[in-house]
Amino acid sequence: MSRILMSLVALLLALYLILCAALFVFQRSLIYFPQSGAVDSAQSRMTLTMPDANIRVSVREHSGARALIYFGGNAEDVSRNLPAFAEAFPDYAIYLLHYRGFGGSGGSPSEEAIARDALALFDQVFARHPQVALIGRSLGSGVAVRLASQRPVTRLILVTPFNSLVELAVEHYPWVPVKWLLKEHFESGRYAAHIRVPTLLLAASDDEVVPRASTERLLHSFPDGVATLEVVKDSAHNSISERPQYLQSMKEMLNR
Structure with a gap:
């Protein structure tokens, strides 16, 4: 040579x-791509005080036993869901977590920090509402699955979920040794094995980010009979929430 x-x-x-x-x-x-909070008022926000940061939560207060906690995607302003969720789920108190660095929350986002914040939020909500359901979208599906494996949730809904962030990274960046480099793993399949509550997976028919195979691997990680998969027709990763089936399927799951 x-x-x-x-x-x-x-x-x-x-x-x-x-x-x-x-x-x-x-x-x-x-x-993570932090977004500011668009739907923001004194009546629609609360602060979750953590030892190292103050975390913003968009809320729709409602008395009663039932509450819903939502974890969004990696570039989502979760507060934008508040009007639609308030209308779709009138019997639920609603809590939308702004990840660290998002929507006025302090600190910087990481898998472990978000997991701690999610646990703290659940415990605070559970003290007031003994029936807590979780919704996690995209990256937030990993947050929701992990939390559901650790706390007594009543229902779990996962939107465009994946089995593992490492798997996705390998598929999108095959020329990089991501298994050695990636700090954030979001191993949803590992946590799914410990979940026993009714779970709905909503997949986009034309998802260009999360391959269907990854969602199906996650589905099969749940114990038999726990999880079901529905495919929202004519939808992509970011447009799934624009389809009527999106909220309708959620309502059916939460009303079971």
Whole structure:
């Protein structure tokens, strides 16, 4: 091999290693895309006080036993769901968690920090409402599954869910050793095995982000008879919530 060719190979290898190092260091900025809160008023917000940050929660207060906690996607302003959810689920108190760095929440997002915030929110809500259902969308499906494996939820709804963030990363970036680099794993399938409450998985028919195979692997991770899968027709990863079946399927699950 000529000296020029060897030098070129060494240069390409160095550039590849630099790229991998950059992805490792800055990966969370490639996973989380903080959004501000659009639907915001003193009546529609509460603060969850954590030891290291104050976390914003958009709320629709309602007396009674039932409550709904929602965990959104990685680039979602969850407060935008408040009007539609308030109308669709009139008998539920509604709590929409703004991840760290999103919608006025302090701190920086990470899988473990969000998991701690979700547990704290559930415990606070559960003290007032003994029947708590969870909805998690996209990245939030990983948050919801983990929480449901640790707390006594009544129903679990997962929208465009995946089996593992590592699996998705391998599929989208096959040229990067993501299994070694990725800090955020969101291993939903591992937590699903411990869930016993009725669970609905809503998949988009034309999801360009989460392959159907990943959602089906998650489905089969649940114990037999616990989870069902519905496919929302003529929908993509981000447009699924625009279809009538989206809220209708949720209402049917929550009213079982």
